Amino acid sequence: MPEEINGPQPRDLGLNFPAVDGMRSSTASAKLVLAAAVRSVDPQFAGRIEDDAADWRMSYPTVFEELTRVEAVSTDGGLRVAAAGLQAAHDHFVFVTEDGDRPLAGIGTAGVELETEKISGSAAHAGRLTVPYEGELLHGSGLLRQLDDWVARGITEPSFADAVGEVVRHPEWLELSDRTFALVGAGAAMGPFAQLMRWGATVAAVDLPRPEVWQRLTAVAESSAGSMLMPVRRGSAAPADAAGANLLTEVGAVSDWLGTVPGPVTIGNYGYADGALFVRLSMAFELLVRQLSEHRDDLSLAYLATPSDAFLVPEDAVDMARRRRRRLTPASLAARAVNLGSRGAYFKENYGDLLDTPLGRYGLVNAFIVEQGQNYALAKRLQRWRMLRSRAEGLITSVHVAPPTRTQSVHKNPAMEQRQRLGTKIGLEAFDAPTSQALGAAILVHDLRNPASPSNPSVKLAHPHEAFMFAANPGGRWRTPYDPSSSLPVLRQLDRLPLLGGRR
Numbered sequence: 001m002p003e004e005i006n007g008p009q010p011r012d013l014g015l016n017f018p019a020v021d022g023m024r025s026s027t028a029s030a031k032l033v034l035a036a037a038v039r040s041v042d043p044q045f046a047g048r049i050e051d052d053a054a055d056w057r058m059s060y061p062t063v064f065e066e067l068t069r070v071e072a073v074s075t076d077g078g079l080r081v082a083a084a085g086l087q088a089a090h091d092h093f094v095f096v097t098e099d100g101d102r103p104l105a106g107i108g109t110a111g112v113e114l115e116t117e118k119i120s121g122s123a124a125h126a127g128r129l130t131v132p133y134e135g136e137l138l139h140g141s142g143l144l145r146q147l148d149d150w151v152a153r154g155i156t157e158p159s160f161a162d163a164v165g166e167v168v169r170h171p172e173w174l175e176l177s178d179r180t181f182a183l184v185g186a187g188a189a190m191g192p193f194a195q196l197m198r199w200g201a202t203v204a205a206v207d208l209p210r211p212e213v214w215q216r217l218t219a220v221a222e223s224s225a226g227s228m229l230m231p232v233r234r235g236s237a238a239p240a241d242a243a244g245a246n247l248l249t250e251v252g253a254v255s256d257w258l259g260t261v262p263g264p265v266t267i268g269n270y271g272y273a274d275g276a277l278f279v280r281l282s283m284a285f286e287l288l289v290r291q292l293s294e295h296r297d298d299l300s301l302a303y304l305a306t307p308s309d310a311f312l313v314p315e316d317a318v319d320m321a322r323r324r325r326r327r328l329t330p331a332s333l334a335a336r337a338v339n340l341g342s343r344g345a346y347f348k349e350n351y352g353d354l355l356d357t358p359l360g361r362y363g364l365v366n367a368f369i370v371e372q373g374q375n376y377a378l379a380k381r382l383q384r385w386r387m388l389r390s391r392a393e394g395l396i397t398s399v400h401v402a403p404p405t406r407t408q409s410v411h412k413n414p415a416m417e418q419r420q421r422l423g424t425k426i427g428l429e430a431f432d433a434p435t436s437q438a439l440g441a442a443i444l445v446h447d448l449r450n451p452a453s454p455s456n457p458s459v460k461l462a463h464p465h466e467a468f469m470f471a472a473n474p475g476g477r478w479r480t481p482y483d484p485s486s487s488l489p490v491l492r493q494l495d496r497l498p499l500l501g502g503r504r
Contacts, residue, residue, distance in 0.1 A: 012024070012096045013096050013097065013248075013249050014095065014096060014246065014248035014249035014251075014280070014284070015093060015094075015095055015104070015280050015284045016094060016101075017029045017093065017094075018092060018094045019094075019101055026275075026374075026378075027056045027374065029092060029279075030056070030060075030279075030374060031049050031050060031052065032088065032092055033085055033088045033378070034063065034067060034085070034378075035047075035049040035050045036085065037067070037085030037088060037385075038081055038084075039084070040080055040084060041070055041080055041081055042070050045067075056374055060368075060374040061310075061366060061377070064310050064377050064381065065310045067081075067310070067381070068310040068312065068364065069355070069364065072355055072357050072364075072463070072465065073358075074357070074358060075359065075463065078463075078465065079389070079392050081385075082384075082385035082389050083389055085381070085382070086286065086382070086386060089283060089286070089382060090286070090287070090290070091103075093280075095107050104287055107251065107287065112233070112245075112252075112253040113234040113253065114231040114232065114234065114250075114253050114256070114257040115231075115233075116229050116231065116232070116260070116261070117229075117230040117232045118227055118229055119218055119221040119222060119228045120226075120228075121197065121221055121222050121224035121225055121226060121227070122222075123198075123223055123224055123225050125175065125198075125200045125225040126199060126225065128140070128168075128171050129164075129167050129168055129438070131143055131435060131442075132432070132434045132435055132438065133431075133432075133435050139168075140168065144165055144168060147160075147165055150429075150473075153429075153476070154321075154324070154476050154479030154480065155427075155473070155475060155479075156474075157314070157317070157469065157471070157473070157474075157478070159469070160473050162471075163442070163443055163446040163447075163450075163470075163471040164439060164442045164446070164471075167442045167446050170449070173445050173449040174199040174445060175199065175200060176196060176199045176200050176201035176226070176445070177200040177202075179202070179264060179448070180201070180204055180229075180263060180265045180266070181196050181201050181202070181203050181204070181266050181268065181302075182203075182206065182258050182261065182267040182268070183196075183203055183204070183205055183206065183270060184207075184247060184269045184271050185207060185270035185271030186203065186206060186217060186270070187205075187213045187216060187217055188270040188271060188272060189405070189407040189408065189409070189433045189437075190270055190405060190407065190433065191270035191437065192268070192437060192440055192444055193205070193217065194220050195437060195438055195441035196226065196441060197220055197221055197224035197225070197228065198224055198226070199225065199226070200225040200226050201226045202226060202228075203226060203227070203228050203229065204231075204257075204258060204261045204265075205217055205230060205231075206231065206245060206247065206254055206258075207244055208245075209242070209243065209244030210244065213244065214230065214244060217230075218230075230243040230244075231243065231245050231254065245257075247271070247281065247284045247288065248281065248284050251288050251291070252291070254288060255291040255292055255295075258288075259292065259296060263298035264298040264300065265292075265299055265300070266396075266398070266444070267288075267289065267300075267301060268301070268303065268398075269282070269285045269302075269303055270304065271285070272409060274409075275375050276375050278375055278379040282379040282380075282383055283382065286382060286386055289301065289390070299395060300395055300398070301386070301390050301396070301398070302397075302398040302399075302400075302444055302447075303383050303384075303387055303397075303399050304399075304400055304402040305380065305383070305384065305400065305468055305472075306376075306402070307402070307473075307477050308367050308369045308372055308376075309367060309381075310364065310365065310366045311364070311365050311367070311465070311468055311469070311474075311478075312355070312362040312363070312463065312465040312466075312468070312469065313362060313363040313364070313469060313478045314362065314363070315354060315361050315362060315363060317363060317478040318351045318354060318363035321349075321351060321478075321480060322349070322351070324427070324479070324481040325349060325350075325482070332481070335347040338490055345486065346489065346490050347482045347487050348482065348483040349481070349482070349483065350481060350482055351365070352364075357463070359462050359463040360463055362465075363478075365477065365478055367474070367477050369419065369485075370485075371413065371419075372416075384468070388464055391455075391467060392457070392464075393457075394457050395457065396447065396448065396455050396456055396457065397457075397467065398444050398447035398448065398453075398455045399467055399468060400440055400443045400444070400472070401468060401471075401472035402440055402473060403429070403430065403436055403439075403473045403474065403475040404420055404423070404431070405430060405431050405432070406430050406431070406432055418495070419488060422491040422492065423475075423484060423488075425487075426480050426484060426491075427479070427480045428475050428476040428480060428484065429475050429476050430475060431475070443471050447471075453470070454466060455467070455470075
């Protein structure tokens with residue numbers, strides 16, 4: 001929502017939306033960036049975005065779905081959209097100082113200098129992949145069986161099981177003392193910090209200057225086989241109490257600091273913030289990548305993609321969803337009856353027609369959750385564009401569609417908590433955070449160690465968006481028979497009936 005401006009406020013400082021007529025509007029910025037992204041490929045669509053008079057909070061999923069269709073037309077077209085969108089964002093966003101708005105070009109350290117405090121652990125290296133799941137610690141053949149089960153139930157894509165299975169079979173890949181991981185949002189619930197430290201990595205940790213965060217990270221580091229590099233204010237009398245940096249206001253200082261850490265460096269964005277702050281954070285990371293790329297030639301990138309987005313999906317996923325819908329089970333027959341009785345309003349089919357592109361046939365899933373908001377969608381699309389561009393420019397880019405996860409940030413919203421709980425009725429699965437962390441870290445290791453991974457730009461893809469299909473774990477969303485947005489209203493009503501085991 002727009003905010004009235006009476007001079008720069010502390011919350012405005014740093015990377016931000018520009019001020020237009022005394023307001024900072026995330027909606028206006030989103031429309032400008034999206035229209036600029038598609039203008040050279042589909043000028044009519046660009047015009048519709050600019051002229052859209054609908055409630056953006058409700059209409060954005062349709063716009064982002066059409067954006068995905070436009071990106072799907074060709075390799076060149078998709079990459080042009082990504083490049084144009086990122087450039088438009090870079091030109092549009094500003095850096096707010098006490099003296100007003102400044103363009104992002106040339107943003108420096110603003111007098112802030114960071115130096116390194118190193119914390120090293122003395123624990124033995126963890127020599128195998130272990131994944132906590134439903135009260136068990138899975139490894140070896142037990143983990144491989146669980147991977148097969150997830151694939152059979154349509155929870156994960158087969159390539160996800162293949163990639164994690166390769167890590168199980170190659171425990172030597174987990175020796176990470178030769179690499180540095182720069183983790184933005186090192187303390188995030190979905191981040192791989194703890195796993196990478198167990199495997200002996202050097203982690204350059206970036207997080208807010210909050211003592212409780214750094215106390216927690218330090219405790220993990222001291223009990224690990226790895227080393228943590230902390231950014232601290234130069235000249236601090238007590239470095240441990242001065243650790244951290246705010247990427248929104250100190251992106252230049254963080255870039256200078258990360259330019260000094262040993263390489264090769266994999267930089268990953270795991271930070272999250274609510275609402276418009278998430279867009280600002282994603283743009284700050286985008287600026288950080290641009291600045292680091294000018295000074296380092298040993299970078300690789302890592303992101304977690306959200307399952308709550310619009311994606312091209314393999315034709316096999318569509319086939320499985322349709323087969324499951326045709327099964328004659330009590331649940332499927334009941335869903336079919338509700339669908340007919342509601343004239344198609346409830347328990348809709350998960351997919352329409354396949355997309356026939358010059359590069360192949362794909363399904364298109366629109367998995368947006370309106371409650372997460374339009375700012376969340378824009379922030380994640382900026383991240384996707386960066387991955388597409390970086391891979392095209394020759395960087396290893398590890399992108400992993402992470403599963404729905406029971407994190408504090410999700411469950412503080414009662415509607416989101418209920419959605420995850422009821423999703424099990426239509427074949428969806430949400431994971432606990434430690435499970436998602438371990439699996440995500442395994443995919444990252446696979447992508448860096450296996451030269452045949454699609455994260456490697458030398459591996460030819462039929463379509464650039466296949467980078468998002470590989471090793472995806474959307475929690476069953478791609479292979480469920482029913483569109484959840486048309487199913488959950490009925491399930492919510494049933495959830496209120498105590499005789500059916502629901503909650504009052």
